[in-house]
Amino acid sequence: MEALKRAVIRVAATPDGRLQELPFLQRSLLLPLLSFASSLFRLSVALRRRLYRFGLLPRHRLPVPVISVGNLTWGGNGKTPMVEFIARICVEAGIPPLILTRGYASGDEAKMLERHLSGTSARIGVGANRTAVAASIFERHGYVKFENTLYSKKLSNPHEFGSASENGKVGVAILDDGMQHWSMLCDVEIVMLNGLMPWGNNHLIPRGSLREPLGALSRADIIVVHHADLVSDGQLKVIKSKMHTVDACHAVFFTRLAPSHFFEVKNQHSTLPLSVVLNRVVLCVSAIGFPNAFVQAVGKIGPLLVDRLDFGDHHSIQLNDIEMIKERLGKLKDRFNTEVVAVVTEKDYDRDALILREIHNFDVLVLCSSFQIMPSYGQGEDTFRRKLKELIISKFGG
Template identity: 65%
Template sequence: MERLKHVVTQIAITPDCRLSELPLLHRSLLPLLSLASSIYRFSLFLRRRLYFSGLVHQRRLPVPVISVGNLTWGGNGKTPMVEFIARLLDEAGIGPLILTRGYSGGDEAKMLHRHLLQTSARIGVGANRIATAASMFERHGYVNSCDTLSEKLSSPYKSVSGPKDERIGVVILDDGMQHWRVLHDVEIVMLNGLMPWGNNHLLPRGPLRESPSALVRADIVVIHHADLVCVPDTQLRMIESTVHNIDATLPVFHSRMAPSHFFEVKNPHSRLSPRTVQNMVVLCVSAIGFPNAFAQAISKIGPLHVDRLDFSDHHLIQADDIEMITERLGRLKHEFNVEAIVVVTEKDYDRDPVILKQLCCLKVLVLCSSLQIMPLSAWTKENFRMNLKKHLIDSLQEMNKK
């Protein structure tokens, strides 16, 4: 199964003009994948019509809902953006509820919980997000006064007087763009700056979950990994141009993952400088949506050599994989005559920290990073904050009218 996933991923990231370079096995799957994409396109059209015509009922939650989603699978920075927004709301004195599906291993939910432990954020995990939200509202309560939320959003500072409000004020949908059962008040769409549209085909022939025209529903667009784009002036402008051809009024921000530190798998409370891997031989091991960005981020720190082992997104590391990693490390030691170190992402660690400890004789580091808004095209973090607050206040006014 892992082999098949790898083949499909290779096809999905290959432009049509380069399909002839793929192995025969890959090319033999193209007719089947194209047929599956056509079926997916029709089902997407039908589902969209059912929801937006009102034939299938959408639920409005009692507090504003911010959706953070994407057009292509994996590597778009959705979960880091969810954390970023949760911190902005916490700073404004508003308790956010993050609703996440909790994919294989629950890696994203575990990472969010660890990062947001000292904030007012709550995390609800479950495929039925309406039921999960209802359970969290019943347990923690929610702010049912639009005026109270508007006042907090309008204030530039977090209120510190009086008792802390433990109630939920805003819901953040992680991976919410294609989740239409819940009405969205603010739609934030993340684009991968290194591969914004993939090969321009829908799943499974390509990585697109919806066509770029779906950006017409967006309120804010963020181009992620903007710092890793080879020719930023040209490539970023091309992406912005495509976005503005769909909606000329859409604000387009840029973001990056900023490495903060490493910690050792053997000692999760350790904190090592990013410079730890400088002039070292590094093996990047990951099972994430876009491993290229992870490998590039490590390369920018300045190691002697970077090798990589990529597994499919959300893959659970098995004993056979540990053997493969150990074998690769042995080859690197033979080639460079030094011990190589393994570096994984936080998602990989949180998915199964125990299995990684099987590499007990080796040094295994976990890279910790946080999302930052890059001040490009005069769109800064403060601009993002104000834009988000404006959309939330507008949605509260609409809710008040009803």
């Protein structure tokens, strides 16, 4: 089953111009099946969208503004860092946010958000029925009625109001992975794109990684191109041009994850400088949606060599995986006769913190990064905050 899953992922990542690189059986058997399944998926998405549009399936409105953060393709789009970034904007403005997330698979994203936002006014609701989850939290903690003037002042001048809030009552909801969650009405639609593969291979799931056709971008209020620091200026211009062809002429921002420090898996309160991996061989171990960006980021820090071991997105590390990791680390040490260190992402840590401690005799570090809006084309963090405020007030308060 794992071999089939890997084969499907490989086909879904292969553009039409490189199909000859696939093994014969994948080209002759798996590719036609996935292409047919993608056609069915396209029909199901279109039908489901129409059922919601014409009111045949119910849509629910929350009593507070809802900011949706979603993506067009699966994995590696910076969705979770953006959710945290918006939550911190709200916290700083004294508007307690409620993050609504499915808690997909092992719940690594929700766990990371809880760890990062611990001690703030942010609340996190986990569950597939996010309307019911929100209702439960509103019942326990209450919510603040929207007031145009107050919201405008708080979002515009967060330092004037500080982090004070009305007894912790929820003031705004952030819908994680909300682009295709049509059962909840949203006031602001933010769509994240992976700058390294913004459209995947231009095919829908499962032949590709697109969750909707490109035309869906026209629904976005804000489009964010993530990993923009790993993409050339020329390619960024191509991405922007593509947006115009699908009538996605909205506010566009560019973001990156800037490595800041490491901490040890055995001690999450430790802080190690990035230079700790200089002149060392690094094995990047990850189970995330787009490991290429993680590997590139580690490589830019300047280790002697970077090797990688990728597992499927949200994969929970098992004991046999630990043995595989230890074996790879041992081979690297023997080959290069130098210190070897394993590096994982924060998501991997929050999913598998305990079992990762079973990697004995080798250092296992967690890479921490800060989410940053790059000041490209005059669209920096201040512009993003201003645009977000304008959208909330005009759409929810208008």
